[in-house]
Amino acid sequence: MALGEFALIDRYFRACGARRADVVAGVGDDAALLRVPDGADLVAATDTLVAGVHFPHGSPAASIGHRALAVNLSDLAAMGARPAWALLALTLPEAQESWLAEFAAGFGALARAHEVQLVGGDTTRGPLCITVQLLGFTPRGTALQRSGGRPGDCLFVSGTPGDAAAGLALVEGRLSAPAALHHYLRERFEMPSPRVALGERLREFASACIDVSDGLLADAAKLAHASGTGVEIHYEALPVSAALEQAAGTERARELALTGGDDYELCFSVAEKNLAAFTQEVAPQRWAYQRIGVLRASPGAVVLRDGSVMQFSHSGYQHFS
Amino acid sequence: MALGEFALIDRYFRACGARRADVVAGVGDDAALLRVPDGADLVAATDTLVAGVHFPHGSPAASIGHRALAVNLSDLAAMGARPAWALLALTLPEAQESWLAEFAAGFGALARAHEVQLVGGDTTRGPLCITVQLLGFTPRGTALQRSGGRPGDCLFVSGTPGDAAAGLALVEGRLSAPAALHHYLRERFEMPSPRVALGERLREFASACIDVSDGLLADAAKLAHASGTGVEIHYEALPVSAALEQAAGTERARELALTGGDDYELCFSVAEKNLAAFTQEVAPQRWAYQRIGVLRASPGAVVLRDGSVMQFSHSGYQHFS
Numbered sequence: 001m002a003l004g005e006f007a008l009i010d011r012y013f014r015a016c017g018a019r020r021a022d023v024v025a026g027v028g029d030d031a032a033l034l035r036v037p038d039g040a041d042l043v044a045a046t047d048t049l050v051a052g053v054h055f056p057h058g059s060p061a062a063s064i065g066h067r068a069l070a071v072n073l074s075d076l077a078a079m080g081a082r083p084a085w086a087l088l089a090l091t092l093p094e095a096q097e098s099w100l101a102e103f104a105a106g107f108g109a110l111a112r113a114h115e116v117q118l119v120g121g122d123t124t125r126g127p128l129c130i131t132v133q134l135l136g137f138t139p140r141g142t143a144l145q146r147s148g149g150r151p152g153d154c155l156f157v158s159g160t161p162g163d164a165a166a167g168l169a170l171v172e173g174r175l176s177a178p179a180a181l182h183h184y185l186r187e188r189f190e191m192p193s194p195r196v197a198l199g200e201r202l203r204e205f206a207s208a209c210i211d212v213s214d215g216l217l218a219d220a221a222k223l224a225h226a227s228g229t230g231v232e233i234h235y236e237a238l239p240v241s242a243a244l245e246q247a248a249g250t251e252r253a254r255e256l257a258l259t260g261g262d263d264y265e266l267c268f269s270v271a272e273k274n275l276a277a278f279t280q281e282v283a284p285q286r287w288a289y290q291r292i293g294v295l296r297a298s299p300g301a302v303v304l305r306d307g308s309v310m311q312f313s314h315s316g317y318q319h320f321s
Numbered sequence: 322m323a324l325g326e327f328a329l330i331d332r333y334f335r336a337c338g339a340r341r342a343d344v345v346a347g348v349g350d351d352a353a354l355l356r357v358p359d360g361a362d363l364v365a366a367t368d369t370l371v372a373g374v375h376f377p378h379g380s381p382a383a384s385i386g387h388r389a390l391a392v393n394l395s396d397l398a399a400m401g402a403r404p405a406w407a408l409l410a411l412t413l414p415e416a417q418e419s420w421l422a423e424f425a426a427g428f429g430a431l432a433r434a435h436e437v438q439l440v441g442g443d444t445t446r447g448p449l450c451i452t453v454q455l456l457g458f459t460p461r462g463t464a465l466q467r468s469g470g471r472p473g474d475c476l477f478v479s480g481t482p483g484d485a486a487a488g489l490a491l492v493e494g495r496l497s498a499p500a501a502l503h504h505y506l507r508e509r510f511e512m513p514s515p516r517v518a519l520g521e522r523l524r525e526f527a528s529a530c531i532d533v534s535d536g537l538l539a540d541a542a543k544l545a546h547a548s549g550t551g552v553e554i555h556y557e558a559l560p561v562s563a564a565l566e567q568a569a570g571t572e573r574a575r576e577l578a579l580t581g582g583d584d585y586e587l588c589f590s591v592a593e594k595n596l597a598a599f600t601q602e603v604a605p606q607r608w609a610y611q612r613i614g615v616l617r618a619s620p621g622a623v624v625l626r627d628g629s630v631m632q633f634s635h636s637g638y639q640h641f642s
Contacts (some may be wrong), residue, residue: 050445
């Protein structure tokens with residue numbers, strides 16, 4: 001993009017997000033220079049959004065910018081990490097100024113909300129595709145991982161999964177719903193709220209954690225697999241928003257909660273012995289999480305309904321009988 | 322890519338590159354967990370390669386894997402940093418196993434050569450596009466930047482720029498040359514050698530440094546601009562390989578050396594007072610660099626030939642008179 005690239009970066013990305021004192025050199029050199037606190041572990045994630053795959057063609061640019069950062073914030077939340085610095089690799093067919101302004105506004109607002117500074121990146125011409133790399137840290141040795149769960153640990157999920165999948169279905173015309181519900185469900189897809197603060201609180205209490213991006217059941221199964229356990233989810237315990245229930249009906253709402261994806265909620269396990277302290281220190285009402293099941297010794301992921309087993313495959317929802 | 326993605330990652334990327342003791346958790350969790358040495362500055366770069374833009378469609382997969390890492394290694398080299406950890410965001414139209422095996426082999430061999438471990442990433446479906454994020458470090462406060470040059474500092478370049486542009490022209494059929502030169506020039510485009518070890522040596526001596534990716538003249542101009550200086554390059558001093566001179570002729574060879582791009586060499590400045598120590602400690606014969614000009618007080622980039630000025634614009638080669 002030659003000169004156009006520099007003008008564009010100057011205008012929209014040089015001062016994007018928070019200003020942080022630990023950035024020695026940000027956008028504009030060959031690489032960013034960053035000061036990790038002594039006694040910290042560095043946490044690094046990267047996620048890509050491809051137009052037509054991870055969001056519909058023609059999605060609002062502000063939503064694309066927001067989501068490109070949000071999906072990475074969610075990964076850091078799952079590690080219990082505090083996000084700090086982002087790099088943005090933006091491939092786009094043309095440098096359309098209004099689109100870039102909106103994209104940067106969506107990205108920047110979420111970055112500022114989480115005290116993240118954009119410190120570098122690359123702008124290239126090609127089919128619309130956004131890769132963000134997010135760096136953050138935890139006190140050394142305290143990060144959450146997927147692998148720490150043990151049989152008997154209780155399983156939780158934050159928020160109300162399934163909303164985002166319904167929002168996407170609305171946007172794509174695969175679901176119809178009363179107009180009053182549109183805004184809420186659509187926002188849940190287009191402007192997800194990664195659970196960064198909750199992730200940081202969980203460091204002290206959770207045995208394992210994963211972010212819910214591919215669907216609650218599939219991601220809970222991944223957590224269990226990494227922990228060398230199985231998992232049992234209680235169908236009746238699944239938290240479902242009133243809007244989702246109204247839009248999709250009770251059965252379909254729970255199905256979406258289990259298998260919808262794009263939720264960017266946290267699914268985590270807490271050992272029995274830590275339960276009392278956890279629910280006291282991190283009140284479920286305030287932090288909006290719900291107990292939905294338990295890790296068990298036998299492998300695989302099982303959904304229980306009225307005491308009977310609904311079997312799902314490891315890769316997600318297969319049948320619903 | 323559902324289950325296919327995990328199988329694919331397991332097979333080709335879980336153990337890619339070096340094994341490093343400072344990786345607490347690599348590929349397989351929501352994010353990588355890394356231990357930055359105390360007293361270090363973290364250095365982070367990201368660069369994207371898009372098929373049809375940064376390499377011809379149908380390029381060898383090993384070359385694409387090599388180059389995706391090499392362009393980032395070159396960014397870290399320009400900071401004088403030691404590379405450590407890479408994240409790979411790979412967007413590809415289909416998970417073709419032979420392609421992936423070759424890509425991973427090209428990426429992995431270069432990673433091992435530089436003691437870099439692949440610690441995370443994302444695999445998505447879409448038009449072929451590769452973004453690598455590379456992390457490394459320098460002793461605190463010692464990183465090279467573009468902005469440290471001063472009027473009077475001598476300007477140097479490593480290697481023989483222009484070869485890669487000629488190699489690409491050969492691949493694309495825009496240049497013909499004796500078969501004996503093909504392999505060398507093509508390799509210079511397809512398998513560039515980022516100057517990581519030289520970058521580390523330069524920390525002690527250089528006042529400013531940039532990697533040559535957009536063409537020597539354009540990148541030297543960027544270094545000068547960031548340093549608040551201008552730059553004067555001596556046409557006769559430009560290092561040109563015998564292969565390039567044979568393939569393109571003396572005039573065109575120097576033009577390519579100035580404006581070709583994709584070189585991944587280092588362009589750097591050294592203050593007069595450090596020159597003697599520099600050339601003694603970092604011998605030009607062994608490290609293959611050449612003095613090509615000087616930073617000057619008046620802004621802009623100028624090429625001098627036989628004492629007369631060949632004016633080039635800031636954005637690169639414009640005319641050649």
